[in-house]
Amino acid sequence: MTERRNCDLLAAYELNILEEAERRLFETHLPDCPDCLEELFAHAPVVTELLREPGLYAGRMTRPQSDPSLWNRLAAIFRRQPARVVAPLLVAALLAFVVFLPRNEASPFPGLARTDAPAYSVIPVRSGATADWQPLWQEGMLLYVAEEFAAAAARLEQAVPLLEQAVAADPHQRRHLDNARFYLGASRMLTGDADAAVPPLEAAATSHLPPVRQKSLWYLAQVHLLQDDPDGALAVLAPLESSPVYGPRARDQVAAIRSAR
Amino acid sequence: MSTAEASLDILCEKSLAGDARAEAALFEALRVRFLPIAKRRVHADQAEDLVQDTLKIVFDRYGSRNEGQGILVWGMTVLRNVIGNHYQSRNRERERIDFVDELPRDAADAHDPFSDLQLADTRRLLLDGIAQLAERFPRCGRIFHHLLHSLEKGGGPQEVSTRTLDLVRREDPDMNRGRFYTALHRCRAQLRDVLAGMDKGLSHD
Numbered sequence: 001m002t003e004r005r006n007c008d009l010l011a012a013y014e015l016n017i018l019e020e021a022e023r024r025l026f027e028t029h030l031p032d033c034p035d036c037l038e039e040l041f042a043h044a045p046v047v048t049e050l051l052r053e054p055g056l057y058a059g060r061m062t063r064p065q066s067d068p069s070l071w072n073r074l075a076a077i078f079r080r081q082p083a084r085v086v087a088p089l090l091v092a093a094l095l096a097f098v099v100f101l102p103r104n105e106a107s108p109f110p111g112l113a114r115t116d117a118p119a120y121s122v123i124p125v126r127s128g129a130t131a132d133w134q135p136l137w138q139e140g141m142l143l144y145v146a147e148e149f150a151a152a153a154a155r156l157e158q159a160v161p162l163l164e165q166a167v168a169a170d171p172h173q174r175r176h177l178d179n180a181r182f183y184l185g186a187s188r189m190l191t192g193d194a195d196a197a198v199p200p201l202e203a204a205a206t207s208h209l210p211p212v213r214q215k216s217l218w219y220l221a222q223v224h225l226l227q228d229d230p231d232g233a234l235a236v237l238a239p240l241e242s243s244p245v246y247g248p249r250a251r252d253q254v255a256a257i258r259s260a261r
Numbered sequence: 262m263s264t265a266e267a268s269l270d271i272l273c274e275k276s277l278a279g280d281a282r283a284e285a286a287l288f289e290a291l292r293v294r295f296l297p298i299a300k301r302r303v304h305a306d307q308a309e310d311l312v313q314d315t316l317k318i319v320f321d322r323y324g325s326r327n328e329g330q331g332i333l334v335w336g337m338t339v340l341r342n343v344i345g346n347h348y349q350s351r352n353r354e355r356e357r358i359d360f361v362d363e364l365p366r367d368a369a370d371a372h373d374p375f376s377d378l379q380l381a382d383t384r385r386l387l388l389d390g391i392a393q394l395a396e397r398f399p400r401c402g403r404i405f406h407h408l409l410h411s412l413e414k415g416g417g418p419q420e421v422s423t424r425t426l427d428l429v430r431r432e433d434p435d436m437n438r439g440r441f442y443t444a445l446h447r448c449r450a451q452l453r454d455v456l457a458g459m460d461k462g463l464s465h466d
Binding site: 010 | 266267269271290297327331333335340341384387391392394395403406408412413418421422441442443449456
């Protein structure tokens with residue numbers, strides 16, 4: 001194997017996926033290759049961090065809309081056996097026409113929902129505090145930022161009961177609880193589970209903090225629309241119409257709902 | 262298998278099991294690989310001392326490292342810390358006695374985006390970096406995605422690499438092990454470029 005080929009083993013070596021013989025080969029090459037040694041040295045913190053929590057970073061790599069794996073596989077099958085691709089697609093199209101189109105025509109309300117992910121910014125701070133809910137909250141929000149909404153919801157579901165206990169002991173923790181409930185509801189909405197999104201959003205909408213309360217109401221209205229419940233959405237949007245932040249979009253949405261009726 | 266024929270991780274396993282010959286061989290093998298790196302960063306007479314300090318820490322703690330990580334790469338992180346501490350104490354000394362020493366001419370002076378970062382910052386930078394990688398180089402994003410998922414599932418090196426290769430082959434049936442390693446190596450280089458190009462400032466609004 002040439003030097004060039006030996007160097008090509010570097011990434012697999014540092015991620016520790018080489019078989020024993022390959023690993024030995026690369027390690028024998030190392031003392032004579034200052035470039036590879038320097039690369040290993042320079043990249044060591046990245047590798048250490050990747051191996052610390054590979055699942056977290058795997059989620060960050062996912063871009064489902066740009067993942068062509070299914071398309072490639074279908075294309076490969078199509079080239080060999082076109083009927084195996086065309087027939088299921090025809091059936092799926094027929095089902096979509098029969099099942100979904102009539103419902104969309106009958107109910108325009110889910111289409112009015114604005115389900116963009118509410119923003120969250122990670123602010124790294126050094127804190128000596130180590131409340132039991134904090135690691136779950138931080139992990140959950142890192143997953144949320146990484147658009148791993150199902151995994152984020154799973155972490156936040158665990159954090160909320162711990163936060164409820166914390167609030168019982170210290171009411172000043174309430175803002176953390178409201179935030180966790182809000183992002184739990186948002187995460188569930190974003191995974192398509194509108195029904196499960198309602199309870200945490202309703203709870204967050206009772207927050208004493210206007211920003212949390214108002215954004216919870218806004219997303220609660222969107223969830224009601226997804227549930228095909230325009231009355232529920234209108235009831236939630238009503239107090240938002242006077243909000244300086246949500247007022248214009250709430251009034252627009254109320255008008256759209258009434259118009260759709 | 263003799264100690265001369267074993268990889269560093271096999272030597273490490275044997276050392277942990279109490280094999281003194283394996284431990285001596287591992288010590289020497291790591292020293293040979295650490296020394297050139299240290300010599301590029303500090304004076305030659307200090308390099309040996311720093312490598313000795315590093316090896317002391319490595320041998321003291323290698324039993325408690327993350328099992329998924331190879332001994333050499335893990336040892337490199339220790340060496341980085343030891344050299345970093347050396348620089349810091351030297352800087353403090355400079356401030357105290359107002360004396361400027363010269364680093365060797367060939368000391369690596371390229372900016373290292375991870376040199377001053379704490380764990381939370383490293384994680385944040387890496388999360389952003391790999392997201393950018395997946396966006397700019399989707400094939401690399403998918404390869405890393407499969408590999409990291411496979412690492413998360415666990416298992417030995419062969420199990421992890423075979424599982425990953427199976428997933429990659431679903432999208433690229435012509436992929437073999439050699440090509441996979443090469444592709445991974447290129448994607449790693451892309452990730453390095455992305456990280457190097459990112460703004461070092463880690464402010465988040």
